[in-house]
Amino acid sequence: IPGRLSELFSNVVESILSLFLPFDGSIYCGFIEEGCSLGPFLEPLSISYTVMKHIADNGKQYTPYPHADKIVVPWMKLAKNKLKIMTSNISLNKNHDVYKTIKSLCERSGKVYILLGKNAVDDEASKKTAEMFLKNLGKCVEIRLHPQLHAKTVIIDDVAVVEGSFNLTISGLSKNIEFANILLKPDEVKRRVEDFDKLWNESKEYFKNL
DSSP states (O other), X not given: OOTTHHHHGGGOHHHHHHHTGGGTTOGGGGGOSSOOOOGGGHHHHHHHXXXXXXXXXXXXXXXXXXXXXXXXXXXXXXXXXXXXXXXXXXXXXXXXXXXXXXXXXXXXTOEEEEEEOGGGTTOXXXXXXXXXXXXXXXXXXXXXXXXXXXXXXXXXXTTEEEEESOOEEHIIIIISOEEEEEEOOHHHHHHHHHHHHHHHHHOEETGGGO
C-alpha cells in the first residue's frame, strides 16, 4: 500500500472494505493516493477516498451525542458536489458551522437541497433561516416543504449518509443529546437517496406552501 494510506489502513480495515463496493471492480484505485485516472471512475473514487480518509482520521462515529454537530459538520464538509438534507425544522445563523459549510460548498459550485418538515410550517425561526439561505446563497440552495416529514438525514454526494434524531437547529446540533449514525453501505445509501428524491418530488417550494 503506497503513500500515507499505509498509515491509515490498520485502524479502519472493515470500514474501508465496505467502501469498495461502489467502485465497480476498480478497487485498486482506492489504494492510490495520487495519479489515479480511470476515466469515469475518477470522480466517485475521489469522493470515496475523501470519505475513506475521514473514517481513518475520525472513526465511524455513531452515538447518542451531546454535540451532534461534531459528527454532522465534518461529514457535511466532505461534500464535493451536493448535499441533500431532511430536517423537521431549521434554525441557524451565519456564524454556525452548518451555514458556513453550506456556503463553502456553494462557493465551489455545489448544490444544496433542503427538505423541511411539519415543524417548519408555522415556525418563524425556520422562515427566517430559509430566507437567509435563499437571500445569501441564491440558486445554490433549494428549499422545499413536506408537511408530513419528521426525518433527519444528511446525504453527502449520494455516497454517505448521516441520520439520527437531530434537527438542523442550534439546540439539536449543539445542546440536546441526540442520536447520529453514519451509513456507508451502498444498498443502504441508495435507499436513503431514493427516499429523499421521492419525497422531494412530492414537495413544493417552501414559501409557496405557507
